[in-house]
Amino acid sequence: MTVLALARKELALYFTSFLFYALATVFLLLAGYFFYTNLGFFVLMGGVNLQRGLWQYQLLDLQRILLVLVPLFTMRLFAEERKLGTLELLWTYPVRDADIVAGKFVACLAVVAVLLAGTALHPAMVARLYTVRVAPLLAGYGGLLLLGAAFVACGLFVSALTDSQLVAAAATYGILFFFWIVTWNEAAISDTALHLLVPLSLFDRFYPFARGAIDTRDVTYLVLFTTACLAFTLLALDTRRWRGLR
Amino acid sequence: MIEVRELSKSFGAVDAVAGVSFRVCRGEIVGFLGPNGAGKTTTMRILAGVFPPSSGTVRIAGRDPLREPLECRRAVGYFPEYAPFYPDLRVAAYLRFVARLKRIPRAHRANAVAEVLAACALEGVAHRRVGTLSKGYRQRVGLAQALCGNPPILILDEPTIGLDPGQVVEIRDLVRRLRGDRTVFFSSHILSEVATVCERVIVIARGRLVGEGTPDQLSARLGRRRRVVIRVDGPADEVTTALAAVPGVLRVERREGGLALEAAEGADVVRAAGAAMQQRGWSILELREEAIALEEIFLRLVSDGDPRS
Numbered sequence: 001m002t003v004l005a006l007a008r009k010e011l012a013l014y015f016t017s018f019l020f021y022a023l024a025t026v027f028l029l030l031a032g033y034f035f036y037t038n039l040g041f042f043v044l045m046g047g048v049n050l051q052r053g054l055w056q057y058q059l060l061d062l063q064r065i066l067l068v069l070v071p072l073f074t075m076r077l078f079a080e081e082r083k084l085g086t087l088e089l090l091w092t093y094p095v096r097d098a099d100i101v102a103g104k105f106v107a108c109l110a111v112v113a114v115l116l117a118g119t120a121l122h123p124a125m126v127a128r129l130y131t132v133r134v135a136p137l138l139a140g141y142g143g144l145l146l147l148g149a150a151f152v153a154c155g156l157f158v159s160a161l162t163d164s165q166l167v168a169a170a171a172t173y174g175i176l177f178f179f180w181i182v183t184w185n186e187a188a189i190s191d192t193a194l195h196l197l198v199p200l201s202l203f204d205r206f207y208p209f210a211r212g213a214i215d216t217r218d219v220t221y222l223v224l225f226t227t228a229c230l231a232f233t234l235l236a237l238d239t240r241r242w243r244g245l246r
Numbered sequence: 247m248i249e250v251r252e253l254s255k256s257f258g259a260v261d262a263v264a265g266v267s268f269r270v271c272r273g274e275i276v277g278f279l280g281p282n283g284a285g286k287t288t289t290m291r292i293l294a295g296v297f298p299p300s301s302g303t304v305r306i307a308g309r310d311p312l313r314e315p316l317e318c319r320r321a322v323g324y325f326p327e328y329a330p331f332y333p334d335l336r337v338a339a340y341l342r343f344v345a346r347l348k349r350i351p352r353a354h355r356a357n358a359v360a361e362v363l364a365a366c367a368l369e370g371v372a373h374r375r376v377g378t379l380s381k382g383y384r385q386r387v388g389l390a391q392a393l394c395g396n397p398p399i400l401i402l403d404e405p406t407i408g409l410d411p412g413q414v415v416e417i418r419d420l421v422r423r424l425r426g427d428r429t430v431f432f433s434s435h436i437l438s439e440v441a442t443v444c445e446r447v448i449v450i451a452r453g454r455l456v457g458e459g460t461p462d463q464l465s466a467r468l469g470r471r472r473r474v475v476i477r478v479d480g481p482a483d484e485v486t487t488a489l490a491a492v493p494g495v496l497r498v499e500r501r502e503g504g505l506a507l508e509a510a511e512g513a514d515v516v517r518a519a520g521a522a523m524q525q526r527g528w529s530i531l532e533l534r535e536e537a538i539a540l541e542e543i544f545l546r547l548v549s550d551g552d553p554r555s
Contacts, residue, residue, distance in 0.1 A: 005346035009335070016334040085330030089391070092294040092324040093347040094316040241297050243257070 002095050006103025007110070010077070014111055019072070027069050027115050034061035035122040055123070059140040059210040062119060063203065066112070066148055067180065071172035073111055074155025075165040077104045078237075082163040097237050101230055105149075105156055112148040116141060136212020143209020146222040150202060151176060153229035160236040179203070247272045247399050247429040248293060253302035254453075255288050262288040264453040265302070270431050272398075275422075277440030278433040280450040286433045287327055289450070290403045293431070294324035307398065320348065323397040327404045329388030333377025337368055337387055340376060341394060348395035358394060365424060366390040382413035386420070393424060400430045406439060418443055473536045474515050477504035480528030488526060492518045504532060 014020045038057040081087040090100060120141075123132050154175055159168040179202040183194065198204055202225065205218045248270040255263045263285040270276045280286050292299050295311050295318055304311055311318040332340060341359045350358045363369050366386040371379060376387055385405060392400055405421065406414045421432065421443060434440050440447055441461045449457035449464070457464055478485045482500075489505060490498045494513025499506045509515040516535055523530050 002347055002349070005343060008346075009332075009343045012339065013332060013334055084332065085326065085328065086332060088291070088296050088326050089324070089330055090347075091296045092319055092322065092326075093344070094320040094349060095347050096316070 002099045003102045003106065006095070006100060007107040010104055010107030011110065014073075014107070019076075020111070023069055023072055024115060024118075027065055028118050030065050031062060031119045031122070034058060034065070035119075039126075054126075055137055055140060055212075056210045058122065059144065060206075062116070062144055063147060063206055063210075066144065066151060067176055069115075070112060070148060070151040071155050071169045071176065073108055074152055074159055074172060075169035076159070077108060077156050078159040078233075079163050079165045079168045083165075091241070097234055101156065101233050101237070105152060105230060108152045108156070109145075109149055112152060113145060116144055116148070133212075139212045139214050140209050142214065143206055143218070146209075146219065146226075147202065147206055150222050150225045150229070153226040153233070157229045157233040157236065160233045160240075176202070247274075247307055248431060249303075249305040250289070250293070251303045253289065253292065253299050253304065255285075255292060255297075255300045261453055263292075263299075266450065266453070266455050267302075268448050268455060268458060270429055272429055273427050274446060275425055275430040275432065275444050277444030277447040278431060278450065279437060279440050279447050280433075280435065282435055284435075284450045285453040286435075286450060287403055290324070290401050290431070290433060291326075294322055294326075294401050295319045320395070321397055322399045322401055323392035323394070325388050325392040325400070325402040325405055327407065329385050329405075331376040331384055331387060334375060336373055336375055337379075337390075338363065338372040340387070341390055344391045344394045350395050358396070362390040362393045365393060366420065382409055382416065385409065385413070385417055389417070389420060389424070398428060400424070400428055400432075402430065402432045404433055404435070406434065406436075414439070472509045472511075472515075474507040474509055474519065475501070475504055475532065475534050475536050476507065476519055476523075476530065477532035478523055478528050478530055480523070480526070484526075485523075485528065488522055489519055492522050494518060506536075 035058055038054060038061065042054040042057070078087070081090070123137055126132055151172075155168070155172040158171045158175065159165075162168050162171075179200065182197050183201045183204055199221065202222075205221055208215045208218055250269065251267045253263055253266045254261065266285070266289060278286055278290070291297060292304060292311075293306065295315055298312055306318040307321045309318050309321075335343070338359060341362060342355065345355045345358050363372055366389050368383070368386055368390055371383055376384060379387065389402070389405065392402065402421065406417050409417060418439065421430065424430075432440065432444060437447075446460055447458070447464060448455065476489070486498050486500070486505065489495060489507060492507075492515065494510050494515045495507045496510055497508040499508070507515060507519065516533060520530060520533055
């Protein structure tokens, strides 16, 4: 129940802040623009003959927008609370740290889910003219949500380390970007190194989802990544508390 | 209700609190006094459960906050220094959030919020955002959240800091009214404030306890001395010598517009000094007894820890 109360307060703070509406607008405009260009490309290049389907392009683009926007949603979660001094107050209520972390995580993930739900408009539009296969698309959106959860958890952890929202956002970009590009420089690293690194890349984990395939290994990795970040968040809070830092 | 034994807290190499022991009984209203940086806030944060002590034991309503943190926090309403707030939440919505966190059952929640809104005279601004309120109202919102859930212990950290004199009186009256059968532990760096609100005062300086007792007891620790102020129309040096010879006078000090005599306990210096002056034919322009100001006691306590020096 306290988790729910904490999540409700976070949502209330999101929905009363101008930043949320600005970011939501940017997200939906970018998603719409990507959909427009992807659809154009798909139609001009002969659609069905392409190796990748329309939705695969679109899902991969949505993933990139998430990378750009999620750190801006997560940066305030703990940093703002610390700056305002309200974290000190939260710590005097009969609430566990785990409840605080869970409440913030759930609220921020709900915001990401709402934004993703907004992009369901695009398949709905196509479905009026053309048959859209729902199952692979659902798998893709499921993957986006899992990836979103991983991003949110990572941002939450970084936000618990600082009282500056700017630092929180910048560091989250750094970490997420690293997990994206970790497999890019294939030529420079050996096969074995690449073999070890590929499983670590958050973004490589998403390709199967974009194709409409749910691989339990990918699901497990994303869930583990999220859980680890949440555990680190708890640890960060606890350490700061024992040291007497608020 | 609150028991603290040998409490210490250090931040790195800095000892914020070094071996403080005291207790606050049920229904008592106790002032926690000390200059800025004495360790008041650190002590109160430990009592409220913000962080654990480096060493020493704390009992809140008989419980150990390290073992039963949630139960202890439920017994305490805490008002942190500067009353932090979420600027974008509305007053009533914020208090509903606090009521949920304090696990007030749904059926009683609306009532509990209405009660604290009324107790802190916040009904008129219940639907305003906290960030748009004046400082005085924000402090009241801070008190309202501490009061929410009717905790038996209130820990208030400098609730009147940064307010104008009118607001200070308002908050002070509010604290007095809120008291009821609660235990109130109230910190301040202004002695007169503590003296008007509290029955007992605990004085802390540089992380250590330097005095404890009622304001009267604290004065008594200075040796129950009194001070007599006298202004005489006569040759200054001779008057001084004559007064110093009066039985019971410990010290004569020249002050602007007269002389101050420090008198021993129980001596009737006013009468004796008056008689001595009359004998020599000098007229007395002014003669009165002056209480040694609490501020002076406080300063002596915190400046060296030994009130008799």
